[in-house]
Amino acid sequence: MTLKPTDIVRTRELAFFRAASDETFDRVMSGAFLQRFPSGTTLLLEGDSVDFLYVLLDGSVELGAGWKSKDTTLAILRPVSTFILAAVVLESDALMSAVTLERSEILMVPGESIRRAMSDDPVFGFAISEELAGCYRGLVRSIKNHKLRDSTERLANYLMTQRARQGETDEITLPHEKRVLAALLGMSPENLSRAFAKLSAQGVAVDGALVRFSKVQALERLARPSPLIDNHFAQSRSQLGKANTERQQGVLNDPQNR
Amino acid sequence: MTLKPTDIVRTRELAFFRAASDETFDRVMSGAFLQRFPSGTTLLLEGDSVDFLYVLLDGSVELGAGWKSKDTTLAILRPVSTFILAAVVLESDALMSAVTLERSEILMVPGESIRRAMSDDPVFGFAISEELAGCYRGLVRSIKNHKLRDSTERLANYLMTQRARQGETDEITLPHEKRVLAALLGMSPENLSRAFAKLSAQGVAVDGALVRFSKVQALERLARPSPLIDNHFAQSRSQLGKANTERQQGVLNDPQNR
DNA sequence: ATCGATCCTTGACATTTATCAATCCGGTTT
DNA sequence: AAACCGGATTGATAAATGTCAAGGATCGAT
The missing domain is CATH 2.60.120.10 (Jelly Rolls)
Known part of the structure; x- marks a missing residue:
């Protein structure tokens, strides 16, 4: 080729x-x-x-x-x-x-x-x-991420990361099938379902690949994202003088993630 | 200084x-x-x-x-x-x-x-x-090592690694306090004790920092060490043409481990 | 020798996660 | 419309691991 x-x-x-x-x-x-x-x-x-x-x-x-x-x-x-x-x-x-x-x-x-x-x-x-x-x-x-957080916390942080990447909106689209997402987050598909169910208390509503957030603050309080674990703390695109080459291996390797 | x-x-x-x-x-x-x-x-x-x-x-x-x-x-x-x-x-x-x-x-x-x-x-x-x-x-x-093995398997492999480093003998000395070892292997000190107890079925006898092996084969069968996870598969010292710079981070970083 | 501190071990219990089975749902084929 | 399929969900159960509390061993200092 x-x-x-x-x-x-x-x-x-x-x-x-x-x-x-x-x-x-x-x-x-x-x-x-x-x-x-x-x-x-x-x-x-x-x-x-x-x-x-x-x-x-x-x-x-x-x-x-x-x-x-x-x-x-x-x-x-x-x-x-x-x-x-x-x-x-x-x-x-x-x-x-x-x-x-x-x-x-x-x-x-x-x-x-x-x-x-x-x-x-x-x-x-x-x-x-x-x-x-x-x-x-x-x-x-x-x-x-794996050793310090339980499965629900990992999911919550994954959702926060996706939200940050998809523009801080209150509705995101999951980029993978749920069973792939489960593997990525290190849990069984069954437990992913249960983790989503638990997060309904934090205003997370799932409909297929669509996830809607109605209580972002509550979700953030549970997720407690940290710049020392999560890599979505947007150096805003403009001030990105030096490329951020870090990879979010094992969570998601995304080209935006430089 | x-x-x-x-x-x-x-x-x-x-x-x-x-x-x-x-x-x-x-x-x-x-x-x-x-x-x-x-x-x-x-x-x-x-x-x-x-x-x-x-x-x-x-x-x-x-x-x-x-x-x-x-x-x-x-x-x-x-x-x-x-x-x-x-x-x-x-x-x-x-x-x-x-x-x-x-x-x-x-x-x-x-x-x-x-x-x-x-x-x-x-x-x-x-x-x-x-x-x-x-x-x-x-x-x-x-x-x-952490995602594919349970705590007993991690301990068994740790012991096999130490044995390889201390010269394939049937008695080794643990280089750390047990609570440090537990932290290193990603488990509570209590569970480390229980894991040692389980391994007595594989001929592992503990006495303080001394560990004696009486059924190395049984232990190896449980540990099932793999060159794709464990790094003690001795390229014998002599044929070590190119330095092996790999680190066994999270299990033990040992200077021999090059 | 005794005291005290630290570490290790053991048992009971709670939590987390995996596994198995059944069911449901959406979309497609027949 | 009926049958079907894969993925997703739910419930029941089991396994693995963590937590709490109590007791035991060891070692050093007094």
Whole structure:
């Protein structure tokens, strides 16, 4: 599949590619190629040795892992974002599996190109460090979210985050099926239903994918969002001098979340 | 507190300092200084803006976080290791608190020195990326450990890891108080006691800090350690061509664990 | 030797979450 | 319209974990 100009533009939206010189960028992209996958495709299994950086340009991808017949979702990615960067930098095996949740368009960049560019272009190298640091901090937030909050509190904060992203309105649309959302929040679908039911006391009304808030303050009092866990404390778009590369891994990796 | 030659040597044990040229290393260290802290000292609170890379040279440090009157331990560090590297790279606030668990010796390196060296010395910059990638993968392992295993399984795997590190013997010494160990494994001290009791069926006998194994195979069958979660699958020391920079964050950050 | 502090253990109980089964609902096919 | 399907909900139950309280072991200081 050949690369269209529009794919190039979207790829360059990534903070660490924006930091690269044109020369570096062109050299990295010269070995890259685009692939389209149907929904439900396993892109990689944990333990696979892969030497490509994956760039999700369209669709969505679930990162997960399993052990002893149990499975868990670690993150859901939306465009434009990358995955298995850490494995590429260290030339090691993937620790997570990746499965498409819908038809997806994915750019595959040879790992060697990335590593060479890091060595050749210190600005690019620094930007990769920033990206990795952001991913790391996203994981720290995710762990705190899981270890410090019960399922209802996680849902409440998820709703507050969505609300912040969808414009502080009192009606939002859930971007995933509820069972996917449940996996993302680390609970069973049954418990997600019950968590929604509990939040009716805080004025949360669910109708399919639509969620309406009638008592935002009560919800916020329960959610108690924190800038040290949640990443929606909008540096307003304008004052965003330095790109925020942090990822809300394990809660939602959203391109707005830079 | 002035820097002794031995401190310099120990600091250089860090993979990313070993990668640096002498010139880079000297420049980074020129602004650094050593501090000694008694046990129980809070080095930083989550949310603090700090611009130092902390290098633990002696003692041990607990990284933790809290929310709504709850607290959790994220990792326990032993020499030689660093913390808040990600915050330094991104010039942002700490997401975790750090408290000394014993009298500790800590080298503090100005963040600006690190960032400048990353830009000036691409080899050093690359090594920092490797370090960050290793920390990231350590956190992924930690999340998998917590979401896929129950408390008894986590303890069983912790014991297997310690056994591997202490030389595949059938008697090991726990390196922490049991309540610290409980926090590290994400359970209450009470449940740690019960988990030990359950493992007596697998031939685990506890006597204070001493743990004896009489049925290693049974224990291993329950623990089912995996190279995709646990990091003790010894690349034997000799074939260790490339340093393994991965950190077992949240389980134990051990200097052997490179 | 005794006291006291700290840590560990144990039991009873509450809470949280998962699991299983049944049902419901919306949309599509026949 | 009837049948059907997948996802979502609800209820009942079980398992895992946390909390509270009491008691026991250990160690150091007096």
